Amino acid sequence: MKRYLKYVKPYWYAFILGPILMITEVAGEVILPAYMARIINVGAANRDVPYIIGTGLTMIAIAFIMMGGGIGGAWFASKASISFGADLRNDCFKKVQKFSFANIDAFSTGSLVTRLTNDITQVQNLIMMGLRMMLRAPGMLIGAIIMAFSMNARLARVFLIIMPVMIIAITIIMRTAFPRFTIMQKKLDKVNSNIQETLQNVRVIKSFVRGEYEEKRFSDSNEDLKDSSLRAFKVVILQMPLMAFFMNATTLAVVWMGGKQVLVGDMQVGNLTAFTTYIVQVLMSLMMLAMVFLQSSRAVASARRINEILDTEIDLTDENAKQTSKTVQEGRIEFQQVSFRYYKDSQEKVLDDVSLTIEPGQTVGIIGSTGCGKTTLVSMIPRFYDASDGQVLVDGVDVRDYSLKNLRNGVGMVLQKNVLFSGTIEENLMWGDEEASQEAVRAASEAAQADAFLQTFPDGYQTQLGQGGVNVSGGQKQRLCIARALLKQPKILILDDSTSAVDTATEAKIRESFTGTLKDTTKLIIAQRITSVMNADQIVVMDEGRIVGLGRHEELLAGCEAYQEIYYSQMDREVSAS
Secondary structure (H helix, E strand, O other): OHHHHHHHHHHHHHHHHHHHHHHHHHHHHHHHHHHHHHHHHHHHHHOOHHHHHHHHHHHHHHHHHHHHHHHHHHHHHHHHHHHHHHHHHHHHHHHHHHOOHHHHHOOOHHHHHHHHHHHHHHHHHHHHHHHHHOOHHHHHHHHHHHHHHHHOHHHHOHHHHHHHHHHHHHHHHHHHHHHHHHHHHHHHHHHHHHHHHHHHOHHHHHHOOOHHHHHHHHHHHHHHHHHHHHHHHHHHHHHHHHHHHHHHHHHHHHHHHHHHHHHHOOOOHHHHHHHHHHHHHHHHHHHHHHHHHHHHHHHHHHHHHHHHHHOOOOOOOOOOOOOOOOOOOOOOEEEEEEEEOOOOOOOOOOEEEEEEEEOOOOEEEEEEOOOOOHHHHHHOOOOOOOOOEEEEEEOOEEHHHOOHHHHHHOEEEEOOOOOOOOEEHHHHHOOOOOOOOHHHHHHHHHHOOOHHHHOOOOOHHHOEEOOOOOOOOHHHHHHHHHHHHHHOOOOEEEEEOOOOOOOHHHHHHHHHHHHHHOOOOEEEEEOOOHHHOOOOOEEEEEEOOEEEEEEOHHHHHHHOHHHHHHHHHHHHHHHHHO
16 A cells, blocks of 8 residues: 555645544534434423524534535545546556556556556545545444443443444455456456457448447447446445345334333433434444445455556666667667567567668668568667567667667657557647647658648648548558658658558659658668569568578579569569559
């Protein structure tokens, strides 16, 4: 719990004032039945109207004080719990932002969404309920018991019977509920993941007419969540009738035994009325405590899931970096006997003993079969992954010795999966440079061959994009992502198959623009089309995690079998197509 104190300290006054103000409400609830007993025993019995009015006015004044305390207590409890939840959610989100790809792979996206929303809400609700009940329920319990024993100790002994039974029942309910709530949250993860995946890929689903299949898949996961939720809430459903039964049975017993005492003159009618109220208060306070404990069982399950995020050890940091102030100046890249495995214990190498030197300003094409390690190779330059063996150097410095911020600021990357965010096109492009002028934004768009189609949009650069850029075509999305990277003016630019949806003529214009706008930038182009890399300063041919060819187009065409195979197969397809 120590880790959560940091979220309490900024709002310590609310955490203190909330319960204290609730005590004023408790004090009133304990005192009012005694005043009511006086009205019956003294005022009504003696027909003393002034006494009844005076006592009644005192009760009204107490009620107003109780109302003020209740409102204040509820306000401060809300402020404390909501602020706590907001700060915790911020820290969890910041932690997720620092995750490496490997860390993210350990959680599903739906699970992370659930943890940052539903799970934190459960903890937040517990704090709100706890602040309102932590002093109120025990205060009412203790106060009501004291008042009941002071009025009639013999009758109050009924508490000694009913309270242990209720405590045992609450304990059994809690022990049963906790594991069920844990399972329920996991089922909720699955549903959220299903929803997110379906919404992101709705076009694919429609194009393959798989709507019914996805409906069935969602229905199954939703039914699974429903069953686990019902199983968990069966315990909650049982609690209220059980507590109500104890309350009614105890009240009936007290009225029966107290009524007999009134008949023989051992107890006044007003005292019996007040005593009955205290019975209800004692049992209500136990019910409140039961609700807090029950909510805590769900919140503890959620807190453990939140802790899994906060306790995740980020396996890719710059804490041990030796040159944190250094920035990328030239763009020289060296791979020295680099090998890589996605899992430490895996025998299979994605990259195997790769050595390669790329000089500043060069254009290097990387080509090879699907899954041969091209993307993994270039992902090591901005340290999305670290080499299992060997070194990756930028400007002669191991990438692990840069700060992640400085290293990645020097590298522009257009990924295979082009991602745009909701907002205007201009806002998306300015991810590359938040301070860029409109002229610079337009120049980058022109170089990426995006300006022409943007001019056809009614709102131009102010066009609003849907989530993920769903309202632009694949080729337009690729060109916008390239423009965003160009605006960054990086020393190293990586294009990972980022012109696959662009026609060859437009692709040629983009490459041609690089000679002017990116003259001093080192450019790495991963491509499936051999025409995309034919004019590169050097071409890297990869197969099964190894470099099997290195040189210019003419050299490889003359002496690299793997390159020849790719070249002639693509040329044959073009001839056949024509």
